[in-house]
Amino acid sequence: MNAGQHKPGANGTVPSRFDAIVVGGGPAGLAATFTLASAGATVACLERGTWSGSKNMMGGVIYSHPTANVFPGFWREAPLERLVTRRDMWFATTDSAIKASFESADFGQEPFNSFTVYRSRFDKWLAAQAAAAGAWMVTETLVEDLLQENGRVVGIRSGRPQGDLEADVVIIAEGVNPFLTEKAGLASCPPQAPNVALAVKEVLALPKEKIEDRFDLEPGAGAAIEIIGEITGGLPGTGFIYTNQDTISIGVGVLLDSLVDNVTEAYSILDKFKQQPQLRRLIQGASPREYSAHLIPEGGYRCMPQLYGDGVLVAGDAAGMVNPINSEGANLALLSGQMAAETVLACRRHGSFDRDALSLYRQQLEKSLIIKDLKKYENATPFLASHPQLFGLYPELMATIAREFLTVDNLSKADKEKLLLRLFRSQVPARRLLKDLFDAWRSLT
Amino acid sequence: MSAEHDQENQPETQPATVSGEETAVPADAGILPDPEELGFPQPPPTVANKLGLVKFNLDTQPHLSIKNAGVCQRRCRQKFCTHSCPAQVYHWESEEKRISISYEGCLECGTCRSGGCPYDNIEMRYPRGGYGVQYRFG
Ligand SMILES: Cc1cc2nc3c(=O)[nH]c(=O)nc-3n(C[C@H](O)[C@H](O)[C@H](O)COP(=O)(O)OP(=O)(O)OC[C@H]3O[C@@H](n4cnc5c(N)ncnc54)[C@H](O)[C@@H]3O)c2cc1C
Ligand code: SF4
Ligand code: SF4
Numbered sequence: 001m002n003a004g005q006h007k008p009g010a011n012g013t014v015p016s017r018f019d020a021i022v023v024g025g026g027p028a029g030l031a032a033t034f035t036l037a038s039a040g041a042t043v044a045c046l047e048r049g050t051w052s053g054s055k056n057m058m059g060g061v062i063y064s065h066p067t068a069n070v071f072p073g074f075w076r077e078a079p080l081e082r083l084v085t086r087r088d089m090w091f092a093t094t095d096s097a098i099k100a101s102f103e104s105a106d107f108g109q110e111p112f113n114s115f116t117v118y119r120s121r122f123d124k125w126l127a128a129q130a131a132a133a134g135a136w137m138v139t140e141t142l143v144e145d146l147l148q149e150n151g152r153v154v155g156i157r158s159g160r161p162q163g164d165l166e167a168d169v170v171i172i173a174e175g176v177n178p179f180l181t182e183k184a185g186l187a188s189c190p191p192q193a194p195n196v197a198l199a200v201k202e203v204l205a206l207p208k209e210k211i212e213d214r215f216d217l218e219p220g221a222g223a224a225i226e227i228i229g230e231i232t233g234g235l236p237g238t239g240f241i242y243t244n245q246d247t248i249s250i251g252v253g254v255l256l257d258s259l260v261d262n263v264t265e266a267y268s269i270l271d272k273f274k275q276q277p278q279l280r281r282l283i284q285g286a287s288p289r290e291y292s293a294h295l296i297p298e299g300g301y302r303c304m305p306q307l308y309g310d311g312v313l314v315a316g317d318a319a320g321m322v323n324p325i326n327s328e329g330a331n332l333a334l335l336s337g338q339m340a341a342e343t344v345l346a347c348r349r350h351g352s353f354d355r356d357a358l359s360l361y362r363q364q365l366e367k368s369l370i371i372k373d374l375k376k377y378e379n380a381t382p383f384l385a386s387h388p389q390l391f392g393l394y395p396e397l398m399a400t401i402a403r404e405f406l407t408v409d410n411l412s413k414a415d416k417e418k419l420l421l422r423l424f425r426s427q428v429p430a431r432r433l434l435k436d437l438f439d440a441w442r443s444l445t
Numbered sequence: 446m447s448a449e450h451d452q453e454n455q456p457e458t459q460p461a462t463v464s465g466e467e468t469a470v471p472a473d474a475g476i477l478p479d480p481e482e483l484g485f486p487q488p489p490p491t492v493a494n495k496l497g498l499v500k501f502n503l504d505t506q507p508h509l510s511i512k513n514a515g516v517c518q519r520r521c522r523q524k525f526c527t528h529s530c531p532a533q534v535y536h537w538e539s540e541e542k543r544i545s546i547s548y549e550g551c552l553e554c555g556t557c558r559s560g561g562c563p564y565d566n567i568e569m570r571y572p573r574g575g576y577g578v579q580y581r582f583g
Pocket of ligand 1: 025026029061141174253295317321330
């Protein structure tokens with residue numbers, strides 16, 4: 001097997017044995033690879049895409065704090081689109097929207113809060129950092145299986161001729177479709193519709209100045225808008241619209257279960273979403289540049305696989321590490337990848353990579369925000385799935401209330417109040433509303 | 446679909462590349478005047494239109510298959526995959542009574558193996574290394 005790795009002294013051939021092998025060059029895999037290589041371990045990262053990032057898509061907000069934890073001062077060099085200075089939340093129906101907006105001066109100061117990115121470019125930059133730290137970056141290589149001996153993972157089998165590589169430990173960072181995690185017998189939930197959301201996204205080109213005008217932004221600053229309500233066709237899901245330098249990322253993510261039950265297409269929901277009048281105004285005249293689709297793991301803590309086994313660790317989306325409430329997974333991927341690498345480095349000192357030694361990874365995760373948050377939101381996805389009124393009826397009622405109060409006609413405010421209360425009661429019995437609020441509070445906060 | 450299929454350039458015979466090398470992210474091609482802005486309402490783009498914007502490195506080997514055609518014929522009335530797949534890879538051929546698969550446009554999302562077919566009747570793998578979708582933005 002060859003690699004175009006230009007390492008001093010390397011003859012261009014990838015060695016067949018490593019301290020560690022990382023499967024997948026996304027945020028989890030690249031954080032692990034970079035951390036290992038920086039500490040002097042010999043590590044190979046295998047990525048099936050032509051470059052790291054070529055297979056990857058997300059809404060596009062990367063959080064500064066966790067990223068800088070692994071790649072200090074990344075914002076000085078990484079390909080970033082806009083510095084996010086405003087985060088909005090919209091409750092939207094098909095024709096109206098209640099908008100909540102949050103801006104903070106902190107967002108604009110080092111170490112910043114978040115940036116919009118294109119994963120195709122951002123991941124590529126992360127991979128270049130890992131390569132510079134001395135890792136073997138092997139792209140265009142699909143890992144097809146794990147090599148196992150007596151139940152212990154000892155390496156990987158790739159699709160290339162002579163594609164077997166051995167290592168003390170394999171870190172699986174393969175993303176949301178856990179083919180290898182399943183093969184290693186570590187998966188705990190079958191790949192099923194209740195455990196994933198399907199997201200579709202479009203990148204729409206619009207001149208910089210228009211973006212800054214329409215979104216009311218300083219030059220170079222960005223907005224990230226999350227949208228819930230009837231606009232996902234009343235199905236449990238969210239929409240988003242993020243600003244890049246000269247494009248807008250717009251998309252929806254909906255629980256796959258409800259898409260299948262309702263025989264609805266994700267792209268039809270996105271098409272309708274783009275027609276919502278308040279959204280339409282933002283993207284008017286923008287020309288489509290790319291369409292993409294990706295799953296989001298929504299199983300949360302319930303579906304977290306075994307995180308470690310003999311000679312193997314699992315990180316990032318493959319380990320179900322996405323907070324189902326805000327779908328922010330890249331930060332958890334980066335942190336878990338880094339922790340997996342630190343575990344390997346600690347085990348290296350003792351020379352043991354069996355289950356017991358590697359269980360340190362789980363202990364570290366338990367102490368971190370990752371497992372705490374996943375546990376906290378354990379019931380969020382089942383809750384959202386079983387309460388469609390949160391995505392249809394309630395936003396609709398909120399919009400009706402806002403509309404009535406803000407419309408000046410010949411009804412007195414007191415009469416309006418009575419009217420609304422009657423309308424509200426007819427739609428939602430008080431007991432049910434209280435129960436929903438209580439359940440929401442328990443599962444979502 | 447701006448498909449690239451170059452026999453000479455198969456990843457199989459080509460050395461793996463180091464990430465960080467120049468990629469196919471093109472210089473912005475300029476913004477075409479939008480008919481919508483000129484006042485003509487437009488129908489939403491079809492999925493084929495959407496896929497036309499996506500770059501693929503086409504494999505000659507399909508990576509998707511139906512496990513049991515009988516299940517599609519007799520058990521599955523809704524033909525769920527024709528709706529759940531975000532790239533409309535699956536079509537019900539009503540004359541031939543079978544699902545046809547346009548694997549070339551697959552976005553490799555995994556929906557069809559994760560409940561997008563409730564009968565778990567689709568065998569989905571990733572294309573070989575270097576083949577398949579290549580997002581420029583992602
Ligand atoms: C629509 C959408 C919006 C999102 N928005 C945000 C957001 O705004 N902020 C945020 O923080 N998170 C967001 N996320 C979540 C985030 O994208 C993921 O949590 C994150 O990418 C997980 O990183 P990862 O490294 O675990 O997996 P991935 O990024 O999926 O990386 C896995 C890598 O492994 C490679 N691979 C897989 N299998 C193999 C194999 N067998 N052999 C070789 N290579 C393989 C893949 O090609 C890929 O490069 C969003 C997700 C979606 C779908
Ligand atoms: S959803 Fe599954 S069973 Fe139904 S037609 Fe498609 S592949 Fe066949
Ligand atoms: S992986 Fe996704 S895009 Fe490809 S066929 Fe399956 S559902 Fe369609």
